[in-house]
Amino acid sequence: MSTLLEVSGVSVSFDGFKAINNLSFQIGPAEMRAIIGPNGAGKTTFMDIVTGKTRPDEGRVIWGDKSVSLLKLSESQIARAGVGRKFQRPTVFETQTVRENLSMALKNKRGPFDVLFYKRNADGAARLEAIAEEIGLTDQLPRIAGELSHGQKQWLEIGMLLAQEPKLLLVDEPAAGMTPEEREHTTDILVEAAKTRAVVVVEHDMEFVRRLNCKVTVLHEGSVLAEGSLDHVTSNQDVIDVYLGR
Amino acid sequence: MQKSFLARNPSVLIFIGCLAAFTLAVTLLSEATGATFISTSFVKTLGKTLCLCLIAIAMDLVWGYCGILSLGHFAFFGLGGYMIGMWLMYERTKTIVTNSLENATLPPTADEVRDAIGTQIFGVVGGAEIPPIWLFADSLFAQLALVVLVPGLLALVFGWLAFRSRVTGVYLSILTQAMTLALSLYLFQNDSGLRGNNGLSGLQNIPGLSHISQATLSIWFFWASAVALALGYLLAVFVTNGKFGSVIRGIRDDEARVRFLGYNVEGYKLVVFTGTAVIAAIAGALYYPQAGIINPAEIAPIASIYLAVWVAIGGRGRIYGAVIGAAFVSLLSSWFTGGGAPDVPLGFYTIKWTDWWLVLLGLSFVAVTLFAPQGIGGLIDKLVRKS
Ligand SMILES: Nc1ncnc2c1ncn2[C@@H]1O[C@H](COP(=O)(O)OP(=O)(O)O)[C@@H](O)[C@H]1O
Ligand SMILES: [Mg+2]
Numbered sequence: 001m002s003t004l005l006e007v008s009g010v011s012v013s014f015d016g017f018k019a020i021n022n023l024s025f026q027i028g029p030a031e032m033r034a035i036i037g038p039n040g041a042g043k044t045t046f047m048d049i050v051t052g053k054t055r056p057d058e059g060r061v062i063w064g065d066k067s068v069s070l071l072k073l074s075e076s077q078i079a080r081a082g083v084g085r086k087f088q089r090p091t092v093f094e095t096q097t098v099r100e101n102l103s104m105a106l107k108n109k110r111g112p113f114d115v116l117f118y119k120r121n122a123d124g125a126a127r128l129e130a131i132a133e134e135i136g137l138t139d140q141l142p143r144i145a146g147e148l149s150h151g152q153k154q155w156l157e158i159g160m161l162l163a164q165e166p167k168l169l170l171v172d173e174p175a176a177g178m179t180p181e182e183r184e185h186t187t188d189i190l191v192e193a194a195k196t197r198a199v200v201v202v203e204h205d206m207e208f209v210r211r212l213n214c215k216v217t218v219l220h221e222g223s224v225l226a227e228g229s230l231d232h233v234t235s236n237q238d239v240i241d242v243y244l245g246r
Numbered sequence: 247m248q249k250s251f252l253a254r255n256p257s258v259l260i261f262i263g264c265l266a267a268f269t270l271a272v273t274l275l276s277e278a279t280g281a282t283f284i285s286t287s288f289v290k291t292l293g294k295t296l297c298l299c300l301i302a303i304a305m306d307l308v309w310g311y312c313g314i315l316s317l318g319h320f321a322f323f324g325l326g327g328y329m330i331g332m333w334l335m336y337e338r339t340k341t342i343v344t345n346s347l348e349n350a351t352l353p354p355t356a357d358e359v360r361d362a363i364g365t366q367i368f369g370v371v372g373g374a375e376i377p378p379i380w381l382f383a384d385s386l387f388a389q390l391a392l393v394v395l396v397p398g399l400l401a402l403v404f405g406w407l408a409f410r411s412r413v414t415g416v417y418l419s420i421l422t423q424a425m426t427l428a429l430s431l432y433l434f435q436n437d438s439g440l441r442g443n444n445g446l447s448g449l450q451n452i453p454g455l456s457h458i459s460q461a462t463l464s465i466w467f468f469w470a471s472a473v474a475l476a477l478g479y480l481l482a483v484f485v486t487n488g489k490f491g492s493v494i495r496g497i498r499d500d501e502a503r504v505r506f507l508g509y510n511v512e513g514y515k516l517v518v519f520t521g522t523a524v525i526a527a528i529a530g531a532l533y534y535p536q537a538g539i540i541n542p543a544e545i546a547p548i549a550s551i552y553l554a555v556w557v558a559i560g561g562r563g564r565i566y567g568a569v570i571g572a573a574f575v576s577l578l579s580s581w582f583t584g585g586g587a588p589d590v591p592l593g594f595y596t597i598k599w600t601d602w603w604l605v606l607l608g609l610s611f612v613a614v615t616l617f618a619p620q621g622i623g624g625l626i627d628k629l630v631r632k633s
Contacts, residue, residue, distance in 0.1 A: 051506060053502070074505075074510075075502075075505040075506060076505045076506075076507075076508050076509055076510045076511065079505070079506050079507060079508035080508040084506075085506050087503075091500060091503050093492075093495070093496050093499055093500065093503070094499070095495065095499060096492060096495060096496070100492045103489060103492065104489065104492050104493060104496060104504075104507060105507055110508050110509050110510065111510070111513070112490070112510075112513050112514050112517040113517075115488075115489050115490045115493055115509075116485065116488075116490040118488060118489045118490070160507070164507065164508065
């Protein structure tokens with residue numbers, strides 16, 4: 001199987017504290033992966049490294065067929081290369097409408113002058129409607145995003161990710177603060193997305209991870225502790241000791 | 247269906263309608279048409295106010311929409327004024343010099359004319375040579391191009407350095423203050439080539455138009471300022487309304503998020519910073535012929551801070567708010583500082599508004615920040631929405 005993203009031997013420390021320690025990780029082009037691990041394990045920092053927010057002290061991050069090093073690219077270049085990210089806290093543009101939020105994310109040319117002379121068109125409108133439908137926010141399109149409920153904001157953010165048409169989706173704790181029905185809907189969206197692209201989901205909630213029904217990577221103190229099916233890793237003694245058996 | 251630009255932005259028609267009515271009214275009441283209701287000097291004040299409204303629009307774009315609190319945009323305004331001022335002063339001095347040499351027995355050579363111009367302009371700073379930066383001063387076209395190019399290039403280089411290093415927030419504001427301070431200190435020097443603290447003067451006299459009265463010229467400039475303001479308003483609405491506006495408001499609210507959407511935030515900031523610098527420069531080039539004089543004090547750091555105060559009082563993030571703020575505060579300011587406001591005798595102390603106006607302005611700024619953070623524009627929005 002070909003790999004889409006290959007992270008190898010990556011380490012990063014903050015003021016001497018090793019948040020990521022010789023971490024290696026691989027994912028294929030149409031794969032769903034869950035990352036679990038206790039608080040402070042380095043899950044968010046891992047995403048920071050892949051998306052260019054944090055530069056590692058050592059290691060390699062290789063992307064795509066052409067094996068480009070993501071370490072040489074800026075955040076916006078990495079995003080344009082096809083890495084989309086959802087933050088732990090819902091971050092949508094609260095003063096703008098749902099439509100404006102989605103429209104900004106929609107895959108199009110990103111240069112200042114391309115955007116300045118951008119003409120709304122039927123194709124873009126159709127793509128936008130389709131995404132709104134998928135995340136269940138069709139009725140909310142004209143609303144100001146700041147007025148949405150917590151769960152709706154999470155979906156809007158996922159919708160913005162889908163609109164970017166990334167090859168890899170990094171999703172940090174999507175189900176946090178959601179009601180059980182909302183969680184179910186979120187799982188459906190993610191599973192659907194993973195049919196055509198790679199999706200990495202960080203999540204605490206075991207039920208949620210079980211429903212994703214995918215390979216699981218357990219992170220602990222900045223490196224991989226175990227990897228495999230959920231049943232496989234949850235029966236691993238190390239995992240039980242550091243994580244489940246708290 | 248996609249509605250037309252004007253249908254989506256009814257405020258444009260309202261604004262341009264009001265501006266046109268105002269321009270017409272001032273023209274009819276001015277000395278230029280033989281009426282005596284509005285003096286020529288007040289027409290100039292109003293024309294200058296329109297230019298200040300234009301730079302306020304620039305400030306609103308860069309700060310209110312894109313979130314870059316530039317405290318240096320008056321540097322671009324002043325540079326625009328200097329660039330047009332060079333042509334005005336050079337050509338007018340040339341006319342004076344050639345007239346005075348006309349009666350000489352031999353017709354003056356080009357060198358003699360040049361030397362006489364040099365002595366005439368730079369005598370006050372102890373020089374007679376025309377500095378190299380005045381190379382194109384005899385060409386209106388070149389100096390008009392420099393009105394755009396010099397401030398535009400300064401903004402481009404400054405912005406590129408600052409944004410590339412991801413300087414943001416209060417650090418960027420301080421850096422822009424340093425820029426305008428450095429420029430003003432440089433221009434204060436006698437050997438800066440722009441007459442030091444004397445600045446450029448006599449700019450109200452337009453070369454080749456000496457047969458036209460100031461009353462008429464003042465109306466021409468007033469009209470030019472009104473047209474520039476209308477175009478600036480249209481441009482600002484166009485820029486902020488579509489997707490570009492969405493992106494720059496996104497940068498204002500959460501620039502990291504915009505980056506992760508794949509937008510090159512630094513590039514956008516540079517476009518907005520440089521574009522608004524050019525708008526400021528054009529406003530300045532229209533302002534100083536009406537003011538008649540420009541000197542380095544005009545671009546002291548405080549000028550750019552006032553600009554931010556106008557926009558804050560008017561309501562940032564609303565283009566008409568910036569216009570209202572600049573017009574309201576600057577007209578009020580010239581009323582108070584020009585001795586228009588009656589002194590208030592308190593018995594033990596007399597409040598002289600020429601001294602106390604700044605205190606009043608400072609207090610109003612604090613009051614707006616605390617009680618109406620959306621400014622006057624925000625209050626208008628509330629009224630419109632209620633009705
Ligand atoms: N920018 C930073 N500066 C200092 N320490 C950080 C920074 N980012 C993360 N850390 C530390 O790195 C560790 C891993 O954090 P994080 O990746 O957020 O964990 P997780 O998402 O798995 O809960 C934590 O101990 C955290 O305090
Ligand atoms: Mg985290």
